[in-house]
Amino acid sequence: MEPLNNQNSIFALPERARLTPGDFEYAARLLQSRAGIVLGEHKQEMAGRTLALRAHQVGHASVRDYLDDLSRNPHSPEWEIFVNSFTINHTAFFREQHHFEILARFVRTRRKPISIWCSAASTGEEPYSIAITLRESVPQPDVGVSIWATDIDTNAIQKARDGVYSQERVKPVSDEYLRKYFQRGTGRRAGMVRVKDNLRTMIEFGVFNLLQKDWPPPATFDAIFCRNTMIYFDKDTQVKVLERFAPTLKTGGLLFAGHSENFTYLTDAFRLQGQTVYVKT
């Protein structure tokens, strides 16, 4: 599907295709009910450009018509483009390094099968960091170890699946791990690296909305990563998602949150263990 190109000029768009304040609230309501993401007022200009351009591209006379069309058609493929254009995919290899040290110690205490859910995997840096940690910490990691890496954003998860990164992106990865787990691109791919199969085969990638109805069965995972994502949700949505995470974790399982996320007062299902890591109670 054609991604939205925010760089395109909207000056050529007819006036009626632009965003009104009412349209912004309407768009924000649709986005929040679909993906949980709260669209702050400061995003109004960006949302205006994005939605006006998209409404024009798909032949709607106004942004309001475009939003009405989405609202009337919950199964429309256009939802994918709408949601993708408002996600924030900022991520990095070994972001919040202490979590990977905690994960390494934790998995050494677990019995196989060991299963990790990376539930907002963005463009893949996080699940590949988890995979490296597991390969370095669990004996015979090719057997009984799996990672499920999901995200609502279909473009991000495709990049994750491709596993191709610039040299700049892999700067946080040590030289030793770069040699073991990445191959250097040549020719057209010079300056890029590609994840080797020893990591890739540990991970199953998929599109998954944390607000969707069907969830993984109970007691499936040893650990869940949901970092720097709930910060974009309101409190009610955070509680709902946390209460759905809890039964999918095995006894003693860990939930890894982002550095500025605090779930302590939201649910009794988890107890803070320290450094934004929660244990299922």
Ligand SMILES: C[S@@+](CC[C@H](N)C(=O)[O-])C[C@H]1O[C@@H](n2cnc3c(N)ncnc32)[C@H](O)[C@@H]1O
């Ligand atoms: C800022 S990134 C964080 C990536 C990674 N977890 C990290 O900490 O580096 C937030 C990710 O959450 C995803 N996301 C937002 N709403 C979501 C939802 N309802 N379900 C699943 N993923 C969602 C976005 O697409 C985005 O890739």
